[in-house]
Amino acid sequence: MSFKVVGIVTAAATAVTAAATAATLKIALSRRPAMPDNPELYTNPVPSDDADNNPHELRAMFFGVSTIALFDGETTLLTDGFFSRPSAQQVLAGRVSPNHAAIDEALQKAGIGEAAAVLVAHSHYDHALDAPAVCWRTGATLVGSESTLNIGRGYGLGEDQMKVADLEEPMTFGRFKVRLILSEHSPHPKFQGFIEAPLRAPARAKEYRVGECYSFLITHTSATGRTRNVLIHASAGFRPDCLKGYRADVAFLGVGPLGKQSTEFRNDYWRETVEMVKARRVIPIHWDDFTLPLSEPLQAMPYIADDFRVTLKFLQRRRSLDGIEFAIPEPFVKIDPFATLGSTASAPVSV
Numbered sequence: 001m002s003f004k005v006v007g008i009v010t011a012a013a014t015a016v017t018a019a020a021t022a023a024t025l026k027i028a029l030s031r032r033p034a035m036p037d038n039p040e041l042y043t044n045p046v047p048s049d050d051a052d053n054n055p056h057e058l059r060a061m062f063f064g065v066s067t068i069a070l071f072d073g074e075t076t077l078l079t080d081g082f083f084s085r086p087s088a089q090q091v092l093a094g095r096v097s098p099n100h101a102a103i104d105e106a107l108q109k110a111g112i113g114e115a116a117a118v119l120v121a122h123s124h125y126d127h128a129l130d131a132p133a134v135c136w137r138t139g140a141t142l143v144g145s146e147s148t149l150n151i152g153r154g155y156g157l158g159e160d161q162m163k164v165a166d167l168e169e170p171m172t173f174g175r176f177k178v179r180l181i182l183s184e185h186s187p188h189p190k191f192q193g194f195i196e197a198p199l200r201a202p203a204r205a206k207e208y209r210v211g212e213c214y215s216f217l218i219t220h221t222s223a224t225g226r227t228r229n230v231l232i233h234a235s236a237g238f239r240p241d242c243l244k245g246y247r248a249d250v251a252f253l254g255v256g257p258l259g260k261q262s263t264e265f266r267n268d269y270w271r272e273t274v275e276m277v278k279a280r281r282v283i284p285i286h287w288d289d290f291t292l293p294l295s296e297p298l299q300a301m302p303y304i305a306d307d308f309r310v311t312l313k314f315l316q317r318r319r320s321l322d323g324i325e326f327a328i329p330e331p332f333v334k335i336d337p338f339a340t341l342g343s344t345a346s347a348p349v350s351v
């Protein structure tokens with residue numbers, strides 16, 4: 001064969017290999033456990049007249065991954081504020097950037113106009129990508145690591161709208177007090193290191209380096225003086241004893257990719273988070289495939305990333321062993337995280 005023919009054959013073979021690889025990847029990304037259809041496994045929405053009857057009580061709303069809104073009729077806090085959820089093809093083949101239409105649609109659907117703060121757990125794109133855009137729209141302060149603030153700077157947020165994590169002093173937003181606790185990412189994180197200069201989107205997913213990881217201990221004191229403590233622990237990793245001495249009746253607990261970890265790791269993680277803060281209810285988060293849009297029902301991560309069936313079995317076992325409840329949250333559903341836990345759910349304020 002001439003060099004020209006060899007070149008054509010090689011190019012064709014490369015194209016066939018690439019197509020086969022893409023097809024294999026597409027199949028792998030589509031294989032996943034079905035979400036359970038037992039309604040008892042899911043959180044209950046508040047009644048439709050809740051806003052009239054309990055206008056200033058603490059309520060929560062979930063939006064996939066570890067994006068959660070906490071509000072009390074006066075103040076809204078968000079964690080992460082990730083709504084764009086770029087597709088797997090976008091992530092693998094190119095660059096990611098905030099999807100402004102998706103952000104607007106989600107905020108509108110959730111009824112979020114203003115917010116006091118967006119608390120960012122770490123600066124991977126599935127947490128931090130949209131946070132500056134959400135701050136821009138809602139007037140919220142961007143709170144996170146220096147890496148996260150560099151995403152804010154790349155977006156054009158002013159320094160007066162950003163606050164670097166203070167691990168010593170809790171922050172106050174209305175009736176909320178927020179303590180950031182240095183935590184650990186789930187094992188073997190991708191894109192390690194720090195974002196050391198302003199990062200402007202669009203950028204490659206790998207440029208959203210992890211930075212520092214935080215766990216959020218949030219205390220809300222209602223107008224009637226009732227105190228509620230919530231732990232939001234986004235990533236399924238832990239620093240031994242980092243939550244020692246804190247209390248929270250409800251833990252929003254990151255569980256991806258807990259299904260791929262060892263039983264020993266799962267038990268250690270449970271002990272260092274749920275048991276450490278003496279939580280009585282666990283609301284698992286970060287179990288969904290964040291390459292699928294929020295406009296569609298959430299689905300579990302594909303098997304190549306996690307196995308949510310294993311996590312569910314683990315949660316069910318801990319429920320029967322420890323009596324700790326769990327309920328899976330659904331997006332855009334307003335919930336009372338403390339419903340049915342009773343008035344004794346006012347743990348001492350540790351924030």
Ligand SMILES: [Zn+2]
Nearest residue numbers: 122124185235
């Ligand atoms: Zn991460």
